[in-house]
Amino acid sequence: MNLDYIIPNNWSILEEGFDPNQVKASESLFSIGNGAMGQRANFEEHYSGPTFQGSYIAGVYYPDKTRVGWWKNGYPEYFAKVLNAPSWIGIDINVNNEQLDLFACKKVENFRRELNMKEGWLSRSFKITLQNDIELQVDTKRFLSLGLDEIGAIEYSVIPLNSDADLIITPYIDAGITNEDSNWDDMFWNISSVTVENNQAFIEAQTMKTDFHTCTFMQSECFVNNQNTGLEPQTIKTETKISFVYKLSVKQNETFTIHKFGGYTVDRNHDKNELVSAAKTTLNTATTAGFTQLLEDQKQTWAQIWDMADITIEGDVKAQQGIRFNIFHLNQTYLGTDETLNIGPKGFTGEKYGGSTYWDTEAYCIPFYMATKDQSVARKLLAYRHNHLQKAIENAEKLGFTNGAALYPMVTMNGEECHNEWEITFEEIHRNGAIAFAIFNYYRYTGDFSYIPEMGLEVLIGIARFWHQRANFSTQQNKYVILGVTGPNEYENNINNNWYTNYIAKWCIDYTLETIEKVKEGHSNDYSRISGKTNITQEELALWKEVADNMYFPYSEEHNVFLQQDGFLDKELITVADLDKSQRPINQKWSWDRILRSPYIKQADLLQGMYFFEDQFTNEELERHFDFYEPFTVHESSLSPCVHSIQAAKLDRMDQAYTFYLRTSRLDLDDYNHEVHEGLHITSMAGTWMSIVEGFGGMRIKNDTLSFEPKIPSQWEGYSFKVNFRHQIIKVSVNQNETQFELEGDADLEILVNGKAVTISSNNKVTV
Known part of the structure; x- marks a missing residue:
């Protein structure tokens, strides 16, 4: 497979020439979304080749039972699945009794696909010769409306080139779908009704267990040479599918066009008994406006987004394309209109990882949304965590913590932990620190302190209580230590005294103590409410301070650097430069046992701490640690190159900073990690923005x-x-x-x- 087939262009993602081996990768790269829903760039017409079908509705998920061979106390009961939703995009095309299928035809010529990021639409065009020798020109365009975020629109045109043709056009909605990513192959959807009224089709379905109610809908119109045919379709209904069948004859070189409108209404936004009624209203609004007007509205809305969010780069088209691709997908994934939503690591482009919320949001995404939108958008992301505080306390209780200690989940949909790898779930506790840092970072940037007395201080107290209880006193070190953790470098599990974890734990306690005093002095009513609710005492605060003031940090006198963890120097310290290239990426070539014993670092770990707390270290200290740790870093996490790019720029290593920037900005476009077919790396895209704004x-x-x-x-x-x-x-x-x-x-x-x-x-x- 050609990993570098995307054509460089300032404003578009372009693919020319049809290669079935690239279909799944392109389905990811050309994905579209509008914050409320999204879909992979699957073909509208039937495709018999390998494909990864995916349509997704924001906030709708399924708790797939965790699949492990053993069970321990505190283990998450389920692994949340981003659910593949019923599909509304399908349009089957039959020409002289043969189905249009790019995988099964005689010939495909002039295939071109474009994702226009400036205007927010996806198009394809190609000339196809079917097995019956009919030649067709096909042109498609589709988008998910930002202004009417329950609706998407498709324009699909067919021109017979070498003879007249009898067409059967069949737009449909289909709820008989499965998830690519499933532990037990459960049925995720229960279909409750399949109805048609006035050439509008509706399938109501609800998710098993979580009981989200949805209505998938469609309506369509047919045109020949831009004249509405007024054709009435034949309707075919099954238990899971509704099809509208249009039959007509088209002369050679005439243009047949169908406009199809479809989408979802969901009980997150409507009464569950009114979903069909809401869908009718949405369809009527869309069809009254028409495809052309909706597209014009789409262009204007994207123009407003780009006016604030765009980054221009002169003299380097690949770099320009890369940053706009990242900014575009961040805006397709989350627009800040709903504080119950968050930013999933795959967005609407795939199902891997499950869950919608990781520490990526606080560590990488909030800076982007603070600076490119009104600060209220970032505040909603912080409110999301406050809304889940009680769940974070319950998560900590399951692991044996008490007194309101809060451990935020590594992965979540509703505040409950739903990640099913123990070394992540139990041990990657540094995510608590990223949430506290985001509260600090929000106030530092916006000057808006109001979030802290209203919500943030309660979050900070829960987190500080966790760190106080998670540390234990070591008589050997005469310090407080934190044992059995996984730091940001997931290639080291169950290690002791990860420097980043210990440092951010100390910082969290110190910052919470400082913030308590600030709220006490300036917001006495809020302080009285919070202290009454949390029962904090001066004695407890003194115990926290004891831990923070006496935290242990492993250090090497020989190398004059802090150690990433206690045992780092026990490893065989062979740099990445001396590692055989055939062994890369090690996460696909090596056993887990071998990775864990190696010195190789998946992403910035200790350097992540020096990125967060840069002002607490000298340039010389940063340089020393960068020179020690970067040579062992394999950058096999999407979150890695951006932090290293920022730090290389600070150290005036501009060639290195540029190399890291290009890698983070084109991580998916050039498929560095050989996994783009599974979906894009949405949250790391915010790190690309930081590479320019904070780095350069x-x-x-x-x-x-x-x-x-x-x-x-x-x-x-x-x-x-x-x-x-x-x-x-x-x-x-x-x-x-x-x-x-x-x-x-x-x-x-x-x-x-x-x-x-x-x-x-x-x-x-x-x-x-």
């Missing part, structure tokens, strides 16, 4: 002031980005000679540029 742009908050230290790779002529900082929009434009700052806002803004104060006036450019 050097954006930080220093002393409550927005600060930049701009740098530019030699491969670029220039780049620009915007950030929304405390309701003022700053545009930063960098080229090889200078940096320009432009302010959209009412008041002047003082920023730091390379450590020096610079004042930007409204609508004036400042050049540095």
Whole structure:
């Protein structure tokens, strides 16, 4: 398979030439979504070749029973599945009694697929010769509306090129679907009704166990040479499927077109008994507007998103395409309209990993949403965690913790832990720290302290209680230690004193103690409410402080670096450069036993801590640790290259920073990890944005002031980005000679540029 078949383009993802071996990869890369639903780029017409069918509804999931050969106390009862929903996109095409099928035809020519990121639509065009020698030109376009987020629209056109043709066009909705990712091959859906009314079709179905009620719907119209045919379809119904059958004859070179509208109404947004009625309203709105107007609305909505979120890169088309691909998919996955939703690691592009929420949201995604949207969007992501606090306390109780200690889940849909690998579920506890850091990071960036007395302090107290109980005193070290953990480097399990985990535990306690005092002094009513609810006492706070002040951090005098964990130097320290390339990626070539005994690091671990808490270390310390750990890092996590890119840029290693940037931005486009067919790496895409804004742009908050230290790779002529900082929009434009700052806002803004104060006036450019 050609892993580099996507054509470089500034605004589109382009594929030319049909290769069945690339179909599954393209289904991922060309996926579309609108925050409320999404789908892989499956063909509308029948396809008999290998394919991964996938349509997904935000927030709808199934608790697939955990599949393990043993059971221990505290083990999650289920592994949440992102559910493959009933499909509404299908349009079967039959020409002179032969089915149109790209896998079974005589010849496919001029195949072209485009995902237009600027305007938010997916298209295909191709010339096909069927086995009966009929030649057809086929053109399709589809999108999921951002403005009407329950609706999607398809325009599908067929032109017979070498003779007249008898067409049978069959749009359908189909609830007889299965999940690619299933532990026990359970049926996930129960179909309750299959109905047709006024050429509108509806299938009501609910999920087993979780009992989400949905209605999948469709309506269609047929045209010849842009004239509505007024054709009435024949209806075929089964227990799981509704088909509309249109039959007509089309002359040579005439254009047959079908407009199909479809989508979902869900009881997350409507009364479960009113889903068909809501679907009718949505269909009537969509068909009244029509395909062309809906598409125009789509273009305008995306233009508004891009106006704020776009990053331009001059002189490097692959880099430009990469960053826009990442920004596009982040906006397709989450738009901040619903605080009960979060950002799944595969978004709407696949089913791997299960669950909708990882620590990725707090560590990587919140900075992107804070800076490219109104701060209320990031606040909703923080509110999501507060809403799940009681579940986090229950998760901790299952593992033996008490007194309101909270352990947030590694993977969740509703606040319950639903990950089924013990070394992750029980041991990758550093996720608690990322949530606390996000609260700190939100206030640091937005200046909005209100979240903390309203919600955040309760979260911080639960997390601090967990760290206090999870640490134990070692008489050997005369310090507090944290044993039996997995750090961000998942290639080391059940290790002791992971530096990152210990450091963030200490930081969490210190930050919570500091925040308690701040709320006590400035928000006495909130403090009284919270202290009454949580029963915190000065004696308890003193015990926390004892742990934080005496936390153990493994250190090597020989190498003059903190150790990633107690036993790191016991390993055979062979760098990645000296590892036979045929052994890569090790996660696909080696046994788990061999990986765990190796020095190889999946992603930034200790360096993740130095990224978060950069201002607590000198440049010389960062450089020393970067030089020690990066050579052992295999970057087999999607979350790895972005952190290393940011740190390499800070250390003025611009070639290395650029290489890491290109890898993070084109991770999926160039399929670095040989797994893009399973879906995209959505949450790491926010790290790509950080690689430019925080890496090359050097954006930080220093002393409550927005600060930049701009740098530019030699491969670029220039780049620009915007950030929304405390309701003022700053545009930063960098080229090889200078940096320009432009302010959209009412008041002047003082920023730091390379450590020096610079004042930007409204609508004036400042050049540095």
